[in-house]
Every structure is written in structure tokens, then in C-alpha cells.
Amino acid sequence: MADQDSILARISVNCPPETQRVLTAAWSHDVRAVKKLLDTPDKARCQDPQTGETPLHAAIRSCGAPSEDDTPEDLEAAHKTVYELLLWGAIWNDVDDHSETPGCVAQRLNRPELYNLCVDAGVRAEMIFGLLDGYEKLSSDGEDDDEEMANGEAQVEDGDEAPELVSVEDDQNGTDVVDELVKEEPTFQPPKNDSDVDVKSEAYLRSKLTYSDGKLVDDAGNGVMMAWETDVMRRSVDALLPGKEPGKRILNIGFGMGIIDTMFTETKPARHHIIEAHPEVLAHISAPDSKFGKAWEESGPEPGAFKVHQGKWQDVALELLHSGQMYDAIYFDTFGEDYAQLRMFFTEFIPGLLDTRGIFGFFNGLGADRKICYDVYTKVSEMHLSEAGLDTDWDEIPVDMKELAEAGKGEWEGVKRRYWTLDTYRLPTCTFLG
Ligand SMILES: C[S@@+](CC[C@H](N)C(=O)[O-])C[C@H]1O[C@@H](n2cnc3c(N)ncnc32)[C@H](O)[C@@H]1O
Incomplete structure (x- = not known):
């Protein structure tokens, strides 16, 4: 397996422990551990802040290219892990730091069964988006909601941002203002590529x-x-x-x-x-x-x-x-x-x-x-x-x-x-x- 696809290269030292646990379980196709760790869709969508590795990338990448050492049990475990992650809302088209989606990794490693699982997940997601789009048009303020959501998704670069000081106000009596230190988790910033140009x-x-x-x-x-x-x-x-x-x-x-x-x-x-x-x-x-x-x-x-x-x-x-x-x-x-x-x-x-x-x-x-x-x-x-x-x-x-x-x-x-x-x-x- 090429170096760039090794676990050491993919799970960075800056990776928050909880994300690390999910990525490692996915990497080793430990379906039981994956099931235990995934209790919200967020977990299936977590990403290493430096490499952008998602559990889906990890589960596919760790298979490497087909080899004589592959056993039917390994392949079944990989398949089950990917399936479980998708069931929990893992995103089919998140890109990593090499601008690869999990499906791109499966394609590059010549893993057609896993590639097809990603395609099917993509089709399901896009069909649902299509339906939501239709419903949004019926709502008069749908566009504003979209904009707010897009703005709210501003991401933090690298892991070295200072913790943010926020004020939490108690609205009930209007007096109790508490300043709290909230440590924001660093998030992955996908690489820009020329296909991001959005022509309107x-x-x-x-x-x-x-x-x-x-x-x-x-x-x-x-x-x-x-x-x-x-x-x-x-x-x-x-x-x-x-x-x-x-x-x-x-x-x-x-x-x-x-x-x-x-x-x-x-x-x-x-x-x-x-x-x-x-x-x-x-x-x-x-x-x-x-x-x-x-x-x-x-x-x-x-x-x-x-x-x-x-x-x-x-x-x-x-x-x-x-x-x-x-x-x-x-x-x-x-x-x-x-x-x-x-x-x-x-x-x-x-x-x-x-x-x-x-x-x-x-x-x-x-x-x-x-x-x-x-x-x-x-x-x-x-x-x-x-x-x-x-x-x-x-x-x-x-x-x-x-x-x-x-x-x-x-x-x-x-x-x-x-x-x-x-x-x-x-x-x-x-x-x-x-
Ligand atoms: C890719 S080109 C078509 C090329 C064409 N098939 C050929 O063989 O040369 C797209 C064309 O669609 C036109 N176009 C874009 N939006 C349009 C719209 N809403 N209504 C009509 N034409 C549009 C563009 O101005 C452009 O001339």
C-alpha cells in the first residue's frame, strides 16, 4: 500500500480522540465497535481535521488494492462496515485533502463492490435532495433558510485557533450573564479545485x-x-x-x-x-x-x-x-x-x-x-x-x-x-x- 494510504498518514496527531476512535474502528472493519460508536449521524460524518479522512474513506482505503491475502471474511467485514456507515448517514461525496471522495478511493484501489455502494448512496442522497428542492420551492422563505445555513457552516482552518470566548445569557431573568470558554473542534477545510467554480x-x-x-x-x-x-x-x-x-x-x-x-x-x-x-x-x-x-x-x-x-x-x-x-x-x-x-x-x-x-x-x-x-x-x-x-x-x-x-x-x-x-x-x- 502506498505511504499516502497508510493509517499513520491518514489519522493525524491533531485528530480529536472521539474522531480517532471512529476512524480506527472503521479502518480495521471492526463492525461491532463501529456500531457501538455511531450513535448520531455526526459521528459517521466526522473528519480528521488535517487529512479530511472520514470513516468511509478509512473503511475503503484500508482494503488496499486487491491481493492474494484478501480473504472472503475481510471483504465481507469491509462491505458491512461501509454499509453500516452509510446507514448512519456517512456522506458519499466528502473530499479528503487529496480531493478524493470515498468512491474515488474505491475506484483508484480497484474495489468495484465498495465503489458501487458509494454510487448507490450518492443516488439515494441526490434523489432525496431533488425531493427537498421541490418542497423548498413551495416555502416562501426557503431561500433565506438556505442562505443562513450556508453562512452558518463557516469552517475553522487548522487546529491552532484560539478557543472562542462566548457569552451565554440567561433570558429568563435577564441578569445572569456567564462567560464561558468553549473549545471549538478544528474542522477540515477541503482543498479548492477548479471544479468549485460556480457559474450562475x-x-x-x-x-x-x-x-x-x-x-x-x-x-x-x-x-x-x-x-x-x-x-x-x-x-x-x-x-x-x-x-x-x-x-x-x-x-x-x-x-x-x-x-x-x-x-x-x-x-x-x-x-x-x-x-x-x-x-x-x-x-x-x-x-x-x-x-x-x-x-x-x-x-x-x-x-x-x-x-x-x-x-x-x-x-x-x-x-x-x-x-x-x-x-x-x-x-x-x-x-x-x-x-x-x-x-x-x-x-x-x-x-x-x-x-x-x-x-x-x-x-x-x-x-x-x-x-x-x-x-x-x-x-x-x-x-x-x-x-x-x-x-x-x-x-x-x-x-x-x-x-x-x-x-x-x-x-x-x-x-x-x-x-x-x-x-x-x-x-x-x-x-x-x-
Ligand atoms: C454549450 S453551448 C451549446 C453548444 C451547441 N450544442 C453546439 O453544438 O455548438 C450552450 C448554449 O446555451 C445557451 N444558453 C444558456 N442558457 C440558456 C437558456 N436559459 N436559454 C437558452 N439558451 C441558453 C448559451 O448561450 C450557449 O449558446
Whole structure:
């Protein structure tokens, strides 16, 4: 086992004794001790303040890579420990000081059974978040609560902070004010990485964009669209229009560099609608040398058949829905929006806009900066798609990582965030069930 994975390297001398006890029990797969120590979810979520090791990391890491010394009993004990920790609310995606989640450790050590337990825990957690999200929207002050919670989670760096002096006031008689020394436990500060950049839709739609060298980049340096995705776009067109018969009705959401729209025009559709919201992309579309300007719109088989709808899809698609438009192929690829928006498109728009024999696809970049997140989101999106009455086929496409392997280099030169890190793209093809 590499040094960085040894118990000495992972449980630091600064680790509070209670956390140390849970980590050590998890590390040695002592299921009885783990059960005894875990009496609240907090315990299953404890972290070494220096290494960020959680009991879940410890239980997986201590297995090491598969070896001849493994016995079925060891593996069963490891499995049971991980299961017990998850039962007690251990968090599937906490990262340690090497920016690894427990699932990343299982993947690196080639422990697929433990990796799959982490994926399943991730799916459960994200499905529950999805439900809570839905309920939050019903509450008028949900957003404030969220903000307060986020602010309240400020973390203490390192273990050398001075104990904090707090005043405890007795409200009953208003007189008894006691100053108490409260020793705050040090907490782990996860390392910052480039995937922490949070792009917000409204800010993106106001940002300045640059088209250059096979890239569309916003003013914060985020890659909005990149030429390396051309193969994914080609395969998406193949999946959406098998046989490439002319005369299909196509809706594409998000123009970007116009890569997929150019491919769609080659199939000679009867209707080709594009929805785009960014003013600079729209200016690019209507520039004199654009293939999608006025002349293209006027070249459609009937007025309005070829059209760039200006505005956010949330508004435009609603109008299309209300006016009874239907499509044989719909593709969705926006930028700066969270998964909740995509899910809303699945459940609230696809059933009305897609012909019963139509095909829907989307750019599947969900969680693509970490394999376990990608695997979790594949399952979560498949479940939400089936809620919308859709059956999903996933086609695995190899991605040539030669020019994509290192942040800031190759294709990523001039791009802040490496939003893709995986050598396989999972392409979704969705059709109505039954
Ligand atoms: C990743 S690019 C699309 C790339 C495209 N598939 C191609 O082949 O070039 C995303 C596009 O979605 C647009 N967009 C982002 N949010 C949007 C929204 N709410 N409504 C409509 N378009 C949006 C962006 O401005 C951008 O042009």
C-alpha cells in the first residue's frame, strides 16, 4: 500500500480522540465497535481535521488494492462496515485533502463492490435532495433558510485557533450573564479545485463572450462550448435522427458554436427551431457571415419553419408548448444552469413537445469532472427521465483525452475550468416508454 494510504498518514496527531476512535474502528472493519460508536449521524460524518479522512474513506482505503491475502471474511467485514456507515448517514461525496471522495478511493484501489455502494448512496442522497428542492420551492422563505445555513457552516482552518470566548445569557431573568470558554473542534477545510467554480445562469447571460480557436469562452474564462465536443455532437445527431431521413421536425436548445445546428441542417429538416438566450450569441448568429441569419430563416419550406427563437428556453419553450408545436428530435445543451433546470425540461416540457415516436437527447456533462459524480448523475437522470415517461439508452463513446488530460494545457489552454475529465462519454437516447 502506498505511504499516502497508510493509517499513520491518514489519522493525524491533531485528530480529536472521539474522531480517532471512529476512524480506527472503521479502518480495521471492526463492525461491532463501529456500531457501538455511531450513535448520531455526526459521528459517521466526522473528519480528521488535517487529512479530511472520514470513516468511509478509512473503511475503503484500508482494503488496499486487491491481493492474494484478501480473504472472503475481510471483504465481507469491509462491505458491512461501509454499509453500516452509510446507514448512519456517512456522506458519499466528502473530499479528503487529496480531493478524493470515498468512491474515488474505491475506484483508484480497484474495489468495484465498495465503489458501487458509494454510487448507490450518492443516488439515494441526490434523489432525496431533488425531493427537498421541490418542497423548498413551495416555502416562501426557503431561500433565506438556505442562505443562513450556508453562512452558518463557516469552517475553522487548522487546529491552532484560539478557543472562542462566548457569552451565554440567561433570558429568563435577564441578569445572569456567564462567560464561558468553549473549545471549538478544528474542522477540515477541503482543498479548492477548479471544479468549485460556480457559474450562475443570470451572470453568464450578462457576461461578455469570445469566439476563438474552436472555443466559446465567457469573460470569467469558462469554456461554454469547445470544438473537442464535435464528435459527441455528431453521435448525438446520429442517435436523434437514425437513418437521417429528410423532413424531420427538430428543436435545438442552446446554439453555442452552432456545431450541432450545422449538422442538423445537413439532414434537410422540415422544421428547424433553435432557442438561444445570450445576446452575444444572438449577435453572432445574425452577423453577415452567419449560416443561421435571415437568409437561412427565409430558406425554410414555409414561413417560420427555420427559426432562431430569441430568449431563455424557460420562456420560449413554454410558448412553443402553448402553440402546440411538436418535434421528432429535441436536443438540449445549455450552459450555466443547474440540474434542476434540466430535470424541469424532462418532466414539464418533453411530454408536450416531443412526438410520441420522437427522440430526445441532451449533452450529458453532469458531474463530468469526477467519475463517481458522473455515475451517480447517470442513474439520477435516468430515474427522472423515467418519471417523465422516457426510456433511456446509454451509448458509451470513448473520448480521446490526449489534449484534455491537463488543466490549462492542450484544449484547455485559456479555459479556467476543466469541466470534462473522463475517457468515456455516456450518450443518452430517450424515447417514450411503451
Ligand atoms: C454549450 S453551448 C451549446 C453548444 C451547441 N450544442 C453546439 O453544438 O455548438 C450552450 C448554449 O446555451 C445557451 N444558453 C444558456 N442558457 C440558456 C437558456 N436559459 N436559454 C437558452 N439558451 C441558453 C448559451 O448561450 C450557449 O449558446
